[in-house]
Every structure is written in C-alpha cells, then in structure tokens.
Amino acid sequence: MASTPKADESSAAPSVSAPVPLGLKITHGFGSSALGIKEGGFNYFLLLFYGTVVGLEPGLVGLSILIALIFDAITDPIVGYWSDNFRSRLGRRHPFMYASAIPVGLSYFLLWNPPDWSQMGLFFYLTFLAITIRTFITFYETPSSSLLPELTSDYEERTSLQSFRLFFAWISGNLMSVLLFGVLLAGPLGMQDRSGFETYGIIASCVIFAAIIVSSAATHHRIPTLSKPSKSAEPFSIRRVTREMFEILSERSFIALFIATVVFSIALGLNTSLAFLMLRHFWGFSEEQIFLWTTTVFLSAGMALVLTPIVGKRMGKKKATLLIGFFAFTIQPAPYLLRLAGLMPENGDPMLFPLMLSINIIDLSLIIAVQMLSYAMIADLVESNQLRTGRRNEGVYYAAMTFTRKSTQGLGVLSAGIILSAIAFPQGEELANIPADTLWKLGALYAPALLILWMTALFCLSRYKIDKAQHEANLAALSERSPT
CATH class of the missing domain: 1.20.1250.20 (MFS general substrate transporter like domains)
Incomplete structure (x- = not known):
C-alpha cells in the first residue's frame, strides 16, 4: 500500500484562522488593480489605439497579442512553480512581487507612447512590450494571489479577501475607462486624440506601480508566518x-x-x-x-x-x-x-x-x-x-x-x-x-x-x-x- 505523503516542517500549512484586519484586506486587494488596469487596456483600448490612432495594421496588432499569449502559456506555470519553490530571506512570493513593479510600470507607459516607426518596427515594439507586460504582471499577480491561502486558513475569510481583490480589479479597470473616454478623449479629436492615450499611459502606469508596491509592502510583515518551500530529496529536473x-x-x-x-x-x-x-x-x-x-x-x-x-x-x-x-x-x-x-x-x-x-x-x-x-x-x-x-x-x-x-x-x-x-x-x-x-x-x-x-x-x-x-x-x- 502506498504511503501517505507527509507535510514536512517547511511546507506545513500556516495556522492562521484569526480575522484578517480590514486594512490588510484593502491593501492586499488594491494590488489587483495592476491586473485590472492592464486587462482593461489590452481588452478595450489596445486595438483601437494601435489600429486607428498609431496606424499599425490591425492584423499585426492581433498577431502581437497572439505571440504574447503563447509566451504566457509558457511563463505562467513556470512562474507559479518557481514561486512555490523559491527560497530567500524574503520568502517565496515577495521577491517576485517587488521585482515586477518597475518593469510593469515602465513597459505599460511605453506601450501608450510608441515611437513613429515603420509598420514592422511598430510590430516588434508592440510585441516586445506585450510580452514584457504580460510576463511581469504574472510575476506580481500569481505570487500575490497565492498569498491569499496563507494569509488565513479560515473558509469565510478567504472569500472576503478574494472579494476585495476582484472589487479593486473591477473598479480600477473601469475607472481608467471612464477617465479615458469621459475626460482624456473628450476633446474635438475624440478617440483619435493620441495625446489622450499618452496621458492615460502615464496615469495608468503610475497607478499600476503604486498598486504593486503598496500591496507588497503591506503584506511584507507576514513573511515570517508564510510557508516555506517543501524539501525534496530528488534533484531538480524537468x-x-x-x-x-x-x-x-x-x-x-x-x-x-x-x-x-x-x-x-x-x-x-x-x-x-x-x-x-x-x-x-x-x-x-x-x-x-x-x-x-x-x-x-x-x-x-x-x-x-x-x-x-x-x-x-x-x-x-x-x-x-x-x-x-x-x-x-x-x-x-x-x-x-x-x-x-x-x-x-x-x-x-x-x-x-x-x-x-x-x-x-x-x-x-x-x-x-x-x-x-x-x-x-x-x-x-x-x-x-x-x-x-x-x-x-x-x-x-x-x-x-x-x-x-x-x-x-x-x-x-x-x-x-x-x-x-x-x-x-x-x-x-x-x-x-x-x-x-x-x-x-x-x-x-x-x-x-x-x-x-x-x-x-x-x-x-x-x-x-x-x-x-x-x-x-x-x-x-x-x-x-x-x-x-
């Protein structure tokens, strides 16, 4: 009969069932604004901006997004597995979260402020930034979301924590939509106003950076209570x-x-x-x-x-x-x-x-x-x-x-x-x-x-x-x- 796996000391579940403070729920949830803003930009504005304002062929815009998705299929599980098994004095998750802030914020700013290049130049520019943004947003979102089961083992508190994350994801993405359509593109040029999109890029990238840093710092004090990677006698291999x-x-x-x-x-x-x-x-x-x-x-x-x-x-x-x-x-x-x-x-x-x-x-x-x-x-x-x-x-x-x-x-x-x-x-x-x-x-x-x-x-x-x-x-x- 097969032996039952045992949880060693390093992988033991944290015994955290006390209510999570409201402030921590808010700051941890606020971090999801980064993904909410990024998703809103990619789903609603990217094709509109590059296809009708910048002048890149819509088919090339779609191809860039497809290539970035292929990279996602590879990097997402790698980042998830890596953060499960990463060892550092900052724990498993926080090194990834802190490391993502500048690359995501900077690349999202550059996405909405493209140079006046040729079609192929713009295609490679968009593709590189789309891959960079998606990869580093995974560096933040996956480890940050993975903290949720460790912040509390309580059944109901987990629902409350997750509710705050999706609340901020929804309102942040929608806030950027309202800002863009209701304010930044409200001039005579309407949706063809390139400067409106450029201003959106500045504001959105700053909010993304702030969301990542605030959320990471707010959960930093919990690092000693979080789980550590499980010990394996088997060497690392594919x-x-x-x-x-x-x-x-x-x-x-x-x-x-x-x-x-x-x-x-x-x-x-x-x-x-x-x-x-x-x-x-x-x-x-x-x-x-x-x-x-x-x-x-x-x-x-x-x-x-x-x-x-x-x-x-x-x-x-x-x-x-x-x-x-x-x-x-x-x-x-x-x-x-x-x-x-x-x-x-x-x-x-x-x-x-x-x-x-x-x-x-x-x-x-x-x-x-x-x-x-x-x-x-x-x-x-x-x-x-x-x-x-x-x-x-x-x-x-x-x-x-x-x-x-x-x-x-x-x-x-x-x-x-x-x-x-x-x-x-x-x-x-x-x-x-x-x-x-x-x-x-x-x-x-x-x-x-x-x-x-x-x-x-x-x-x-x-x-x-x-x-x-x-x-x-x-x-x-x-x-x-x-x-x-």
Whole structure:
C-alpha cells in the first residue's frame, strides 16, 4: 500500500484562522488593480489605439497579442512553480512581487507612447512590450494571489479577501475607462486624440506601480508566518517538475473549477466584445447613456463586495455560486429574448434605458459575486493538494487561473466575430442604417450563446467537491501530520 505523503516542517500549512484586519484586506486587494488596469487596456483600448490612432495594421496588432499569449502559456506555470519553490530571506512570493513593479510600470507607459516607426518596427515594439507586460504582471499577480491561502486558513475569510481583490480589479479597470473616454478623449479629436492615450499611459502606469508596491509592502510583515518551500530529496529536473505539475493539476475539483473558469471567461469575452455594439445599435442608446452605463460598474462592484461574503458564509461557496449564478446568467440574456418576443419597450421609449440600466446594475453585481466566490474556491484546493502530495502549491493553481483569465477571453472575442460574420453585420458608414432583421438575428445568436456558455460553466462548478466541512477536515488532518 502506498504511503501517505507527509507535510514536512517547511511546507506545513500556516495556522492562521484569526480575522484578517480590514486594512490588510484593502491593501492586499488594491494590488489587483495592476491586473485590472492592464486587462482593461489590452481588452478595450489596445486595438483601437494601435489600429486607428498609431496606424499599425490591425492584423499585426492581433498577431502581437497572439505571440504574447503563447509566451504566457509558457511563463505562467513556470512562474507559479518557481514561486512555490523559491527560497530567500524574503520568502517565496515577495521577491517576485517587488521585482515586477518597475518593469510593469515602465513597459505599460511605453506601450501608450510608441515611437513613429515603420509598420514592422511598430510590430516588434508592440510585441516586445506585450510580452514584457504580460510576463511581469504574472510575476506580481500569481505570487500575490497565492498569498491569499496563507494569509488565513479560515473558509469565510478567504472569500472576503478574494472579494476585495476582484472589487479593486473591477473598479480600477473601469475607472481608467471612464477617465479615458469621459475626460482624456473628450476633446474635438475624440478617440483619435493620441495625446489622450499618452496621458492615460502615464496615469495608468503610475497607478499600476503604486498598486504593486503598496500591496507588497503591506503584506511584507507576514513573511515570517508564510510557508516555506517543501524539501525534496530528488534533484531538480524537468521530469520532476512535469510529474509534480501533473500531480497538482489532476485534482478533480481543480479540473472542474478550471474548465468552469475557461467557459466563464469565454462568455465574459463574448459579452464585453459586443457590449458597446449591443448598447448602441440593438438598444439604440446614445453615447451619453452608454457613458452613464459604464459609470454604474462602480455601484455593481460595491454591491458584490458587500453581498459575496454574506451569502458565502450562509450557504458555502459552492451553493452560493450556483444559486447566484443561476439568477445572474438567466437575467442577463432575458431582455434580449424578451425583445425578440416583442415584450420589451421599443427603442427610444423613455422607460427603456432606466429599465435596462437597473437590470444591468443588479445583474453585473451578481456576475461579479460569482467571480468572487468561484475564485475563492481556489484557495481551498491548496490544503486538499497538500494532503495528497505533501506540498503547498498555491502558485501553480493561481498561475493556471491567471492564464485562463488572460487568454480565454480571446475565444470570446473570436465567438463574437463569428456571430457578426454569420449575420453579415454591416461596417463603416453602413452602421447608420442597420436592417431590423439583422439586429433580430444578432440578438437571436447572442443571447442563446451567452445562456449556453453560462450554464455550462455552472454545470462544471457543480462538480467541485470541497465545502466548508471538507476544508476543515483537511486542516485537521494536516494539523495531525505537522511536527510538534
């Protein structure tokens, strides 16, 4: 019979179950602003800026992002595994976090202040910076997220910590969007104002740098209480790394959570890539109304921050995720399906915008809550894996999820492109007169596609097995194994 892995002294789980101070939750969560700003810039502004303002061929912009994603697929798990096994007087995580601040801040500034080079020169410039930014944001985000299971072993406190991280990620990314569209590009040149994007680059890079430094410094005093790398008698080798990675990622609950996150990200990518198009053309909202729509994200994120820990504590993460997710993912496509059935107010009706805005505020808060709860589940995988392998591998788990969040939204954009191509959606000047049947087809493909993706993600989440009782049993078992 195979022997049960033992957790040696260096890899023992930290016994930290006391409530995490609010100040630490805020500062640790604030660090996620770095990823939120970077994701917002890459998802919403990069193609617009380089393709229409700088003048780089859109296809080359897409190729640059694809190359950077390929590098991500390699570097993300390496950084996760490296930070799990790194030894220094600053612990496993903080050396990576501190080292990322200047490269990320500087490269993000340079991204929005490109030189006047040729097409190929700009292509290599963009590609180099995209790889640099994505790599060093991983150097920060993966180790920083991996601190969460070590800052507390308490089931509910982990949900609260994760809620603050996603709260800051959402509001920081949206704040930059509001600043850019509402202030920096509000002049006569509008979205063609290169100086507006350059100013955005200065502000955003400074906030990213500050978020990384503040968050890293705020958790610095916890270094002595954090876990140390597990000791292995086996020398380092590619074979050992491959075997350990397979052991870590073969956890059934992780596989369920990973697939759910992939599908969830595809749905989110589909939704965000078509959001402005649907608001402007399907619902006929004005630019002023769309701007107001964007500002309400702050309200939704705040509601989710309050709601998530309460519901998670009362129901448990899994049950709360499934229940909130069911409401969120049926509410979102409902207005489109009702419009197709002729049961929504017509475009231009004074009741339409307030009705849709109210629905969106509530629904987005529920969607963010689902994200907070599902990402909080990652933390509870750590002790389950430690019981099986004798190692704490927070970095590998969070690296997998970080890569998923960064990459699979591109599949959502691809899905959006397929829908637009399938209905021959007009472009350019033709957007002024879109046929009614084209808009009907758009809604008929968009809403069911979202519904199917959301429900598939919930089904995968239902296969996750670790509840509060199982988590506490894992902690108890690890406590018995730990040396006295």
